[in-house]
Amino acid sequence: MSQQVNNPLHGKTLETILNELVERFGWAELGYQIRINCFLDNPSIQSSLKFLRKTPWARKKVEDMYVHYFTKKN
Numbered sequence: 001m002s003q004q005v006n007n008p009l010h011g012k013t014l015e016t017i018l019n020e021l022v023e024r025f026g027w028a029e030l031g032y033q034i035r036i037n038c039f040l041d042n043p044s045i046q047s048s049l050k051f052l053r054k055t056p057w058a059r060k061k062v063e064d065m066y067v068h069y070f071t072k073k074n
Contacts, residue, residue, distance in 0.1 A: 008067050008070075008071040009063055009066070009067065012066075014049060014052060014053065014059065014062075015045065015049055017062060017063065017066045018045060018048055018049065018052070018062065019045065020066065020070060021062065021065060021066060021069075022045070024069065027039055027040075027043040030043075031043070033065060034058070034061045034062060034065060036051070036055075036058050036061075038051040038052075
């Protein structure tokens with residue numbers, strides 16, 4: 001098995017990533033920055049996870065936002 005040394009998402013679940021983003025920004029700001037209805041219309045962690053797990057482009061945007069705001073850039 002190869003190490004995931006350079007992967008800032010290694011060991012993070014999608015649920016953890018989403019919870020940290022919601023805690024920091026709130027649903028309204030998430031919906032503003034990433035235009036998807038699961039963040040804008042009656043948002044919840046469960047409904048958002050369901051959508052993100054089956055929609056790769058949306059999941060990538062969420063992961064990219066997490067990496068941008070929660071990891072240190074050297």
